Amino acid sequence: MDMKEKMPLMPVTPIPAPSAAIAAESHREGPPTTEPRNPRDLDGDGQFDEGVPMVDVSHQPNLKTAEDPGLDTGREAKMSADSVSVFYGDKQALKDVSIKIYDDLVTAFIGPSGCGKSTFLRCLNRMNDTIPSARVSGRIVLDGEDITSSNMDVVQLRARVGMVFQKPNPFPKSIFENVAYGPRIHGLAQSKSELEEIVEKSLKRAGLWDEVKDRLPESGTALSGGQQQRLCIARAIAVDPEVILMDEPCSALDPIATAKIEELIHELRGRYAIAIVTHNMQQAARVSQRTAFFHLGEMVEYGKTSNMFTNPRAQRTQDYITGRYG
Amino acid sequence: MSTAAPTRWTEAAMHKRVRRRYASERLFRLVGLAAVSISVLFLAFLLYTMAAKGLGGFVHYEAALPIDFTKSDLFLDPATLRGPDAQQNVAAADLEGAISKAAVTAYGPAAAEMFGDGAVSTLTKAIVGNPDMLNGRTTLWLPVGSKIDIAAKDEGDDKAELLVNAARSKHALRRTFNLPFLTSSDSTDPSSAGVWGALKGSFLTIIVTMLLAFPVGVLAAVYLEEFAPRNRWTDAIEVSINNLAAVPSIIFGLLGLAVFLNIMNLPRSAPLVGGLTLALMTMPVIVIAGRNAIKTVPPSIRDAALGVGASKMQVTFHHVLPLALPGIMTGTIIGLARALGETAPLLMIGMRAFIAAPPGGFTQPATVLPVQIFLWSDEVDRGFVEKTSAAIIVLLLFMLLMNGLAIYLRNRFERRW
Numbered sequence A: 001m002d003m004k005e006k007m008p009l010m011p012v013t014p015i016p017a018p019s020a021a022i023a024a025e026s027h028r029e030g031p032p033t034t035e036p037r038n039p040r041d042l043d044g045d046g047q048f049d050e051g052v053p054m055v056d057v058s059h060q061p062n063l064k065t066a067e068d069p070g071l072d073t074g075r076e077a078k079m080s081a082d083s084v085s086v087f088y089g090d091k092q093a094l095k096d097v098s099i100k101i102y103d104d105l106v107t108a109f110i111g112p113s114g115c116g117k118s119t120f121l122r123c124l125n126r127m128n129d130t131i132p133s134a135r136v137s138g139r140i141v142l143d144g145e146d147i148t149s150s151n152m153d154v155v156q157l158r159a160r161v162g163m164v165f166q167k168p169n170p171f172p173k174s175i176f177e178n179v180a181y182g183p184r185i186h187g188l189a190q191s192k193s194e195l196e197e198i199v200e201k202s203l204k205r206a207g208l209w210d211e212v213k214d215r216l217p218e219s220g221t222a223l224s225g226g227q228q229q230r231l232c233i234a235r236a237i238a239v240d241p242e243v244i245l246m247d248e249p250c251s252a253l254d255p256i257a258t259a260k261i262e263e264l265i266h267e268l269r270g271r272y273a274i275a276i277v278t279h280n281m282q283q284a285a286r287v288s289q290r291t292a293f294f295h296l297g298e299m300v301e302y303g304k305t306s307n308m309f310t311n312p313r314a315q316r317t318q319d320y321i322t323g324r325y326g
Numbered sequence B: 001m002s003t004a005a006p007t008r009w010t011e012a013a014m015h016k017r018v019r020r021r022y023a024s025e026r027l028f029r030l031v032g033l034a035a036v037s038i039s040v041l042f043l044a045f046l047l048y049t050m051a052a053k054g055l056g057g058f059v060h061y062e063a064a065l066p067i068d069f070t071k072s073d074l075f076l077d078p079a080t081l082r083g084p085d086a087q088q089n090v091a092a093a094d095l096e097g098a099i100s101k102a103a104v105t106a107y108g109p110a111a112a113e114m115f116g117d118g119a120v121s122t123l124t125k126a127i128v129g130n131p132d133m134l135n136g137r138t139t140l141w142l143p144v145g146s147k148i149d150i151a152a153k154d155e156g157d158d159k160a161e162l163l164v165n166a167a168r169s170k171h172a173l174r175r176t177f178n179l180p181f182l183t184s185s186d187s188t189d190p191s192s193a194g195v196w197g198a199l200k201g202s203f204l205t206i207i208v209t210m211l212l213a214f215p216v217g218v219l220a221a222v223y224l225e226e227f228a229p230r231n232r233w234t235d236a237i238e239v240s241i242n243n244l245a246a247v248p249s250i251i252f253g254l255l256g257l258a259v260f261l262n263i264m265n266l267p268r269s270a271p272l273v274g275g276l277t278l279a280l281m282t283m284p285v286i287v288i289a290g291r292n293a294i295k296t297v298p299p300s301i302r303d304a305a306l307g308v309g310a311s312k313m314q315v316t317f318h319h320v321l322p323l324a325l326p327g328i329m330t331g332t333i334i335g336l337a338r339a340l341g342e343t344a345p346l347l348m349i350g351m352r353a354f355i356a357a358p359p360g361g362f363t364q365p366a367t368v369l370p371v372q373i374f375l376w377s378d379e380v381d382r383g384f385v386e387k388t389s390a391a392i393i394v395l396l397l398f399m400l401l402m403n404g405l406a407i408y409l410r411n412r413f414e415r416r417w
Helices: A002-009 A018-029 A117-124 A154-160 A175-186 A192-205 A225-237 A255-268 A281-287 A305-310 A315-321 B012-058 B078-082 B086-092 B095-107 B109-113 B117-129 B131-135 B146-152 B158-169 B179-183 B196-227 B232-244 B249-263 B271-295 B299-307 B312-340 B344-348 B369-377 B383-413
Strands: A079-088 A091-101 A106-110 A134-142 A161-164 A243-247 A273-277 A290-295 A298-304 B059-068 B137-143 B173-177
Touching: A079 A117, A091 A117, A106 A117, A106 A281, A117 A134, A117 A243, A117 A273, A117 A290, A154 A161, A161 A225, A161 B299, A175 A192, A175 A225, A175 B312, A192 A225, A225 A243, A225 A255, A225 B299, A255 A273, A255 A281, A281 A305, A290 A305, A290 A315, A298 A305, A298 A315, A305 A315, B012 B059, B012 B383, B059 B095, B059 B146, B078 B086, B078 B131, B086 B117, B095 B109, B095 B117, B095 B158, B109 B158, B117 B131, B117 B137, B146 B158, B146 B383, B158 B173, B179 B383, B196 B232, B196 B271, B196 B312, B196 B369, B196 B383, B232 B271, B249 B271, B249 B344, B271 B312, B271 B344, B299 B312, B312 B383, B344 B369, B369 B383
Parallel strands: A091 A298, A106 A273, A106 A290, A161 A243, A243 A273
Antiparallel strands: A079 A091, A079 A134, A290 A298, B059 B137, B059 B173
């Protein structure tokens, strides 16, 4: 039963170029070196050679699903994506990505720039709808409901699946208004006092309350970068979402502000399903329980974060994690 | 192939090259400075001529005129002048004749036409204000006629000069602020012609223009930028709007004439039609400025609003538009200032008529300041020369005031992010 489900997810095996096959053969017979030679570097000059597939995936196990025996079985996924592909015009940015996101877990998407991890994240609350040339195929389910269908109310979806962006982007309004905006447009508060309660609760959860409680009427843009990002998190949780997507939330912040955000992610974990895109592998290791590695639009490997960083199964993952590229 | 020689930074040729670079930089700076100086010079010249010629329009001369009402032929009973019909009763009397007679008595036979229409209206006001005056003899300061006024300003003919000198020797001539210039309307007599009617016409016209062009222009800009799909149709609309902004204004006047007057039968010469015509002209400018302003709103703000579940409409009206508003307002100011100074299209729709009363409403006949200036500049009477310059000063001040207000509003709405 389980296998049948996984079958369509098997990667399409690229036919290796003949020269590559021969080279790979000779590589196997070559003298053993302490450092494994990169299979893409056929002539050994330290440069990747054109036209050679990054990794010969034909003999590799299917890594795109949770491989660890028993990992996450019997759990109901909060969101699950099933062979999601994204095209920007003619260019395919994401190839058949399938992944599950769980409550109480932080799922990190790592990978080099342009690998499609942000694109995938933006599929989860249909932010790609705003790009006219973007086309999404596949199925993404939130609590059993297909969010890619045209019946799905995007406005409600984006309230249920909140988002925090790479660059802190508070509205150029007061701190209070920033947090109150979401509840107000969704009609979550019946009275002014109720709204104030929501704002206070959200700011408290975002760990910002003590710093801003005396300056709520001040502009949100007057805060420091790290405070702005926590304000954005408060704004996202003010509408009581079920999932929070974070797109490199710390890339514009200094280490201290980053540490605060990471601490915050830990605290928020029990309440929301969180998916975070990050460039920083240490950050992924610190904050997440599940990690997915993306490369060139494919999801190469998905599994427990601890396993991923100590014992990656795919060559590409290992190369990336050990800093060989990316 | 030989490898390139290493760069010699200390060589003479290199020094020369550096010197040449500095020289060209100095030259560029000089040329720029010259350009700015020339424009400043032109502006100073313009302001100077206008002030020199126009400031005289804001003052006029008054001469003292002793009038013995008991000897005049005015058949006015002070008792009839206490009712509400006072103004009418006084107007019916031959005040002009009385003034003329008194002037001849005081300054000799040449003074029969020393005072003009302005003196009549001043005297009317004086009598209505104090009817008992009619029972005796008083001396009143009355504005002199246009010819005498020019002579008093050292530019008149010999006959008028003599009168002026005679009055001066008796200390019976004084210079005062020409309030009627700001409070009365057009007149065939330059001494009593004023800009109030034209100013009010301009004001009413610009209000119609603003009420129409601003919302339509902004909404068009918002729709085209935020909601419209990108296809051949929207491209065609974009090109058309850009072309419209460059169409000569008189063409809009012809359009106004054909559509608003001939087809829709709206009243001729009215601020309503003028405003409609100018709105057509201003709208493309506002659309273009609005689209540019909307484009400069950072996408991160749109993302942020979409991210909390705002609908497209909410994103646009809660976030994008308020942030784009300062830019839109700048475009609107430019468009309205241009409309305010526009003459050609208004000539086509009949706003060049001679209108002696200020417009009472949007559908009353009116003229506007630039058209008034155009009309006065065409007048034969020498008295209109300084009136023309004075009206130009009023127009410039009016524009300055409007732009100042708009800039103040823009700065108030400006928000940083």
